[in-house]
Amino acid sequence: MERRAFGRTGMQVGVLGFGAGEIGSENTPYATVDKLLGEAADAGINVIDTAPLYSDSEEKIGRALHGRRDRFLLFTKCGRRLPRKSSWNGFWLRAKRKYGRWKDKTDPPEFQSPEWNPRVLEWNIEQSLRRLKTDRIDLIQLHSCSEETLRRGDVIQVLQKARQAGKVLHIGYSGDKEAALYAVRCRHFESLQTSINIADQEALDVTVPLAHQQGMGVIAKRPIANALWRIARPENRYYQPYWDRLQALRYDFLQDGHALEVALRFPLSAPGVHTAIVGTTNPAHFRQNMQFAAAGALDDDQFKAIRARWKNVARMELEKAPELDGGRFVAEQD
Numbered sequence: 370m371e372r373r374a375f376g377r378t379g380m381q382v383g384v385l386g387f388g389a390g391e392i393g394s395e396n397t398p399y400a401t402v403d404k405l406l407g408e409a410a411d412a413g414i415n416v417i418d419t420a421p422l423y424s425d426s427e428e429k430i431g432r433a434l435h436g437r438r439d440r441f442l443l444f445t446k447c448g449r450r451l452p453r454k455s456s457w458n459g460f461w462l463r464a465k466r467k468y469g470r471w472k473d474k475t476d477p478p479e480f481q482s483p484e485w486n487p488r489v490l491e492w493n494i495e496q497s498l499r500r501l502k503t504d505r506i507d508l509i510q511l512h513s514c515s516e517e518t519l520r521r522g523d524v525i526q527v528l529q530k531a532r533q534a535g536k537v538l539h540i541g542y543s544g545d546k547e548a549a550l551y552a553v554r555c556r557h558f559e560s561l562q563t564s565i566n567i568a569d570q571e572a573l574d575v576t577v578p579l580a581h582q583q584g585m586g587v588i589a590k591r592p593i594a595n596a597l598w599r600i601a602r603p604e605n606r607y608y609q610p611y612w613d614r615l616q617a618l619r620y621d622f623l624q625d626g627h628a629l630e631v632a633l634r635f636p637l638s639a640p641g642v643h644t645a646i647v648g649t650t651n652p653a654h655f656r657q658n659m660q661f662a663a664a665g666a667l668d669d670d671q672f673k674a675i676r677a678r679w680k681n682v683a684r685m686e687l688e689k690a691p692e693l694d695g696g697r698f699v700a701e702q703d
Contacts, residue, residue, distance in 0.1 A: 370413030370663065373643045376586035378539045378559050380442055380507065384637050385662035386416030386588070387655075388648030393424030397650045402429045405655055410440045412659050418562070418588070418646045420446035420512055421493055421500075431502035438503060444588075445501070446512035446543055447493035448524070449484050479515045490527040494536060508586075509537040510562055513544035516551045525557050543590070545572070553579045560586035562646070565636040566594040567620060568611040570679045573639055581641035589636035592645035596632070598623045618682050620675065630661040635675055638666035 370383040387409050392402050406417070419426045427445065434441060483489055494509060509528055511519070518524055519542075528540040541560030542552035549563050553576050561580045563572045569591065580587050597603070597612045615623070622631045636645050645662075649655050666672070 370659070371665070372413070372415075375643050376559060376580075377584035378508075378586055380539070380586070382416050382442065382586070382644045383414045384644055385414055385659060386418055386444075386644045386646040387414055388590075388646040389417055389419035389426040389430055390423045391648040391650050392429055393419075393426030395650050396424075397429070399429055399432060401650060401652070403433045404652055405650075406430070406433045406437075406441075408652065408655060408659075410437055414659070415440065416442050416444060416644055416646070418444040419501075421450040421497060422446070422512065427497055427500035431500050434502070442507040443501060443503060444508040444510065444541075445497050445506055446510045447490050447497070447528075448512040448514055450489075450493055452489075452492065479518050485514055485518050485524055487523050487527045490524060491531070494527075494531050498536060505535060506537045508539045508541055508560060510541040510543040510560070511552075514548065516548040519548060519551055519555065525555075529557070539586075541586070541588075543588075549576050550579075553583065553585065556583060558585065560588065562588035562590050564591045565589035565639060565642060565645075566592050566611075567632050567635050567675060567679075568594040568597070568614045568618065568683075570676065570683070573676070577639065577641040586644075587642050589639075589642050589645040592636045592647060593629060593632045596629060598628065614683055618678055620678060622671075629657075630664065631667065631671070631675075633658060633661045634664060634667050635672065637662065638672045 370385060372381045372383050374380075375382045387406070391397070392405075409417075417430060419430055421427060430443075434443075479485060494506070497506060497509075498504070509531060511524055511528065514524060525540075528537065531537045532540055539559045540557070541562060542549065542558045543562035544552065545564050549561060549572070552558050553561055561576060563576060565572050565577070566589070577587055591611075594611050594615065595608055597608055598615050600612075602612050603609060622628055633645065633647065636642055647658050649658065667675075
């Protein structure tokens with residue numbers, strides 16, 4: 370497995386990382402997780418990306434890494450997770466939020482939400498260390514908070530203090546659009562995890578070049594666009610923009626038997642991208658992904674053709690619907 374220098378962090382990352390979201394959301398048996406991570410280690414995959422939000426993903430990873438912790442770089446996130454309702458802190462935080470909504474007759478700004486309270490973020494980090502059964506986290510990332518929350522600064526200070534204490538080695542931001550652009554520009558973070566795929570290339574025009582200039586590590590999330598070209602239009606609104614965009618893009622390669630391979634290799638061919646996080650609970654699919662990644666970058670003509678198609682079709686749609694813009698409009702106005 371090819372490895373790349375992860376920005377200025379000093380870490381060397383495999384171009385394919387193991388995304389642990391699905392092993393939590395799909396109630397994957399521990400034996401399957403153990404097998405997946407064993408095969409990953411043997412293939413030279415050394416990045417695991419998870420989050421407290423992904424159900425029991427961290428617990429399963431912590432158990433599976435017994436005796437092989439040093440073979441992996443553990444990336445996780447904080448935010449968007451409260452203590453259990455049954456705990457005193459969890460009950461108090463939820464009651465406080467409910468009272469605020471009743472008092473103000475509206476939802477408070479995100480930065481006032483208990484999920485982004487600095488003490489809750491500190492608790493998130495401590496709990497991740499416990500669940501992962503480790504004494505340090507290689508990369509902790511804020512899990513998609515808004516630009517407004519980032520600008521207040523206290524959420525960033527939590528990560529910086531954890532780094533100073535040696536609980537985490539590096540700090541980053543995971544997210545898209547204007548918040549991702551601010552996360553890069555503020556120069557506090559060492560890495561950016563953002564959506565990069567055949568259906569979503571705005572980051573390649575906006576945040577990734579800036580991140581590269583500043584020596585940040587870049588992680589491509591959703592690198593195969595959830596393979597949405599293979600299904601009917603989903604009911605889940607989270608997936609619908611990608612599905613609609615792929616219908617408009619109509620890439621030729623989506624019609625042949627190499628669609629998944631081309632889709633995965635695309636973000637790995639982009640300048641400034643260091644690793645792509647792919648999740649699966651199927652060992653056969655995992656082995657297939659490793660084979661695709663091992664094939665290396667797309668040839669230059671094919672990469673440029675995908676980029677040109679995006680610019681000719683998708684960006685015209687963005688002009689008609691600025692709310693879909695991943696930050697380009699903001700960048701041009703500054």
